[in-house]
Amino acid sequence: MPKxxxxxDPGPVAVGxxxxxxxxxxxxxxxxxxxxxxxxxxERIRTVITADVYGAGEADTMLGRAIAEHSRERICVVxxxxxxxxxxxxxxxxxxxxxxxxxxxxxxxYADYLTMAAERSLARCGIDRFDLLMLHxxxxxxxxxxxxxxxxxxxxxxxxxxxxxxxxxxxxxFTLDLIDxxxxxxxxxDWAMIILGPLEPWPGELCLPAAQAAGxxxxxxxxxxxxxxxxxxxxxxxxxxxxxxxFRPAGWIEAGRRRLAAMRPIAQRTGLSTIQLACQxxxxxxxxxxxxxxxxxxxxxxxxxxxxxxxxxxxxxxxxRLTDADVQEIRALGDNTGCMTLKGxxxxxxxxDLPDRWALDERLARxxxxxxxxxxxxxxxx
Numbered sequence: 269m270p271k272x273x274x275x276x277d278p279g280p281v282a283v284g285x286x287x288x289x290x291x292x293x294x295x296x297x298x299x300x301x302x303x304x305x306x307x308x309x310x311e312r313i314r315t316v317i318t319a320d321v322y323g324a325g326e327a328d329t330m331l332g333r334a335i336a337e338h339s340r341e342r343i344c345v346v347x348x349x350x351x352x353x354x355x356x357x358x359x360x361x362x363x364x365x366x367x368x369x370x371x372x373x374x375x376x377x378y379a380d381y382l383t384m385a386a387e388r389s390l391a392r393c394g395i396d397r398f399d400l401l402m403l404h405x406x407x408x409x410x411x412x413x414x415x416x417x418x419x420x421x422x423x424x425x426x427x428x429x430x431x432x433x434x435x436x437x438x439x440x441x442f443t444l445d446l447i448d449x450x451x452x453x454x455x456x457x458d459w460a461m462i463i464l465g466p467l468e469p470w471p472g473e474l475c476l477p478a479a480q481a482a483g484x485x486x487x488x489x490x491x492x493x494x495x496x497x498x499x500x501x502x503x504x505x506x507x508x509x510x511x512x513x514x515f516r517p518a519g520w521i522e523a524g525r526r527r528l529a530a531m532r533p534i535a536q537r538t539g540l541s542t543i544q545l546a547c548q549x550x551x552x553x554x555x556x557x558x559x560x561x562x563x564x565x566x567x568x569x570x571x572x573x574x575x576x577x578x579x580x581x582x583x584x585x586x587x588x589r590l591t592d593a594d595v596q597e598i599r600a601l602g603d604n605t606g607c608m609t610l611k612g613x614x615x616x617x618x619x620x621d622l623p624d625r626w627a628l629d630e631r632l633a634r635x636x637x638x639x640x641x642x643x644x645x646x647x648x649x650x
Contacts, residue, residue: 276341276343276344276399276430277344277399277400277431278315278344278346278399278400278459278485278487278557278558279313279314279315279344279558280547280551280557280558280559280584280586281312281313281315281547281558281559281560281581281582281584282313282315282316282317282344282346282487282558282559282560283306283307283309283313283315283316283317283560283563283578283581284316284317284318284489284560284562285307285316285317285318285319285322285327285328285330285331286319286322286327286562287306287307287562287563287564287574288302288303288306288307288563288565288574289508289564289565290303290323290326290327290330291322291323291326291327292322292512292562293508293510293511293512294494294495294511294512294513294562294564295495295507295508295511295564295565295566295567295574296508296565296566296567296571298565298574300330302574302575303330304330304333304334305334305575306563306574306575306578307330307331307334307335308334308335308338309334309335309338309342309343309344310582312582312583313578313581313582314342314343314344315343315344315346315558315560316331316334316335316343316344316345316346317346317347317348317487317560318331318345318346318347318348318389318393319347319348319349319351319404319435320347320348320349320351320353320385320388320389320392320404321348321350321351321353321363321364321404324353325353325388325389325392328347328389328392328393329392329393331345331393332392332393332394332395335393335394335395336394340395344399344400345393345395345398345399345400346398346399346400346401346402346487347386347389347390347393347398347400347401347402347429348401348402348403348404348435349367349382349385349386349389349401349402349403349404350366350367350385350403350404350405350406350410351363351364351365351366351367351404351405352364352365352366352367352369352372352381352385354384354385354388355372356369356372362623365623366405366406366407366409366410366623367381367382367385368406368407368409368410368413368416369407369623375413375415376415378413378415378416378419379415379418379419379422381419382416382419382420382422382423383419383422383423383426383428386398386401386423386428386429387428390428396427397427397428397429397430398428398429398430399429399430399431400429400430400431400432400433400458400459401420401423401424401428401429401431401432401433402432402433402434402435402459402461403416403420403432403433403434403435404435404437405435405436405437405438405624406434406436406445406449407623407624408445408613408621408626410434411434411442411445411446411448411449412448412449412452417452417453417456417457420432420456421456431458431459432456432457432458432459433457433458433459433460433461433484433487434446434449434457434459434460434461435460435461435487436460436461436462436612437461437463439611439624440463440468440471440472440608440610440611441471441610441611441612441614441625441647442610442611442612442613443471443472443474443475443610443612443613443636443641443647444612444613444628444632444633444635444636444641444643444647445612445613445632446460446462446475446478446612447474447475447478447635447636447639448632448635450475450478450479450481450482450484451478451482451635454482454483454484457482457484458484458485459484459485459486459487460475460479460484460485460486460487461486461487461488461489461560462475462486462487462488462489463488463489463490464486464488464489464490464491464550464553464556465488465490465491465492465493465497465546465549465550465602466493466497466531466545466546466549466550466598466599466601466602467493467496467497467524467527467528467546467602467604468490468493468602468604469599469602469603469604470603470604470605470606470607471610471646471647472488473553473599474639474641474646474647476553476554476555476556477555477639478639479555480554480555484555485555485556485557485558486553486555486556486557486558487556487557487558487559487560488550488556488558488559488560489560489561489562490561490562491543491546491547491550491559491560491561492543492546492561492562492564493524493546494513494516494520494524494562495513495562495564495566496521496524496525496528497528497542497543497545497546497561498542498543498561498564498572498577498580499528499541499542499543500566500571500572501521501524501525501566502521503521503522503525504521505521505566506567506568507567508567527601527602528542530601531545531598531601531602534590534594534597534598538589538590538594539585539589540585540589541580543561543577543580543581544580544581544583544584544585545590545598546559546561547559547561547581547584548584548585548588548589548590549590549595549598549599551588552588552590552595553595561581563577563578563581564577605646605650606648606649606650607649607650608649609649610647610649611624611625612624612625612626613626613627613628613629613632614626614627614628614647615628615633615643615644615647615648616648616649628643628647
């Protein structure tokens, strides 16, 4: 069974404002009416997630329109702050700098920035507090700074949010950085958000024991593996120009569909669709309490309406139908270990730190070994 939680905590299923193609380039952008309906919470999907940097605040505003008529006590609103689009300059596809960039401010200014960003995001959403506010895509400083996490805790103390969390990204990795953050600040942190799914179990699964030990609940995104687990991405599928899935290696759809075909008998036996199978596989892990697949309107007149995908997600059975043996079999079928170069602390990074990648130091290597993670073996691109 999914873990019980208070009504205003994140529920087992969430919709993020990265869905719908407007603020993050996945599929065809929806018009205002369809996008608002996509974001609008209901009895089955009452958790909505936004980030202030999406559309430089426009996603917050659109979410505010979606929740304006809803009882605040019956929905869960999750926010995220961390990219400074107020004073920072966008660096092309790399996006806006983190607020901890030393070119923008030193540690003495972190708390003030977090307060300002949270208050402005709340104003755009039309609410006076978040249920959960996450540190969005932190750099090395964000994972390790006392000033950052005292600033996040102060937002909770001031009533701007009930809960606080950390959301690594945007790409995959940050494994040891997240575990280190949980060891340092786990007493303050309520939730974490990671990439995890049956076609992408590595490396996110490596963080789950540390989250469970710290009492930190986990939201998982990219459960759908770039939309493939909604089962309407065909071989040779045309993607929209600038679609973020273009970063995936050539042949990823075809290879993914072959692995999906091997999982299909389990879905059929348990009476689940393929995306429901993916969600239940994630929720079968003790630390995972919420899944947030990306809802994508694919190109073409015959493409499945994104509204149908949302309805399928809303119909996710709440009882876990997968056995432990099913979970292990699906993990083996979807094994992606070593398939990419990871972000964050990496045994394969040399040179100066970058905003999203840095060298692995001996302290983090020792930390990994405490959690049975051997960096050169378990965190390297094969």
